[in-house]
Amino acid sequence: MIAAALGVQTQLSFPFGHLNITVVLVYYYGLKTLENDNPREFHGARLELRGALFGVLVGLAEDTISGHVLGPYFLSKGLIGFLTPLLFMDVIFKWTPLWAGIIIAVFTVMDGVIVIGAGMIFSEFNVNTASAVQETLFQVLLNVPLGMLLKAGKHD
Numbered sequence: 001m002i003a004a005a006l007g008v009q010t011q012l013s014f015p016f017g018h019l020n021i022t023v024v025l026v027y028y029y030g031l032k033t034l035e036n037d038n039p040r041e042f043h044g045a046r047l048e049l050r051g052a053l054f055g056v057l058v059g060l061a062e063d064t065i066s067g068h069v070l071g072p073y074f075l076s077k078g079l080i081g082f083l084t085p086l087l088f089m090d091v092i093f094k095w096t097p098l099w100a101g102i103i104i105a106v107f108t109v110m111d112g113v114i115v116i117g118a119g120m121i122f123s124e125f126n127v128n129t130a131s132a133v134q135e136t137l138f139q140v141l142l143n144v145p146l147g148m149l150l151k152a153g154k155h156d
Contacts, residue, residue: 001025002058006065017135022062023108024143026055026077028150030084031095047085055081068125072118076111083107097148104147105140112136 002025009019030051059077063070084103086092093099116132119125 002061005058006061014138017138020108020111020139020143021146022058022073022077023080023111023139024104024146024150026051026058026080027084027104027107027147029054030081031088031151033085034089047089048082051081051083051085052078053081055079068119069122071122072115075118076114079114080107080111095151097151100151101144101148104143108140108143109136112139 002022005021005025009021012019033047033050055077056074058081059072059074060070062073062077066073084107087103088095088099093103112132112135116125116127120127
């Protein structure tokens with residue numbers, strides 16, 4: 001699934017920007033970790049760590065493919081994987097399409113800020129701010145509907 005997402009993401013581009021479906025993939029995996037969770041059972045950080053590990057693997061693959069500094073995608077996707085189960089375990093937010101859309105929008109923007117910011121700080125990565133904002137907004141517009149449709153099984 002990771003290879004398919006990366007393949008589609010690297011091969012498709014649009015006049016406004018590139019796809020960023022790996023954010024949605026890590027988000028969805030984080031939701032799926034909640035599927036078999038018993039809310040009355042103390043689980044420590046097990047769910048968050050599983051989501052973070054998946055995010056780190058996706059980020060490492062994305063860092064490797066990008067050819068830039070290793071680490072920005074690793075950090076970004078790891079945070080998304082960690083935060084998704086934490087936010088939606090019915091303690092902070094109860095899953096609704098509205099909250100899902102807001103969270104996936106925040107995650108997509110966070111991913112862009114981390115990747116572009118790390119590129120600017122740790123390498124000679126020149127950024128046109130208007131283009132970066134346009135591409136991030138394009139990615140948000142594509143990811144929000146996906147994030148609102150994908151939900152964990154226990155919320156069906």
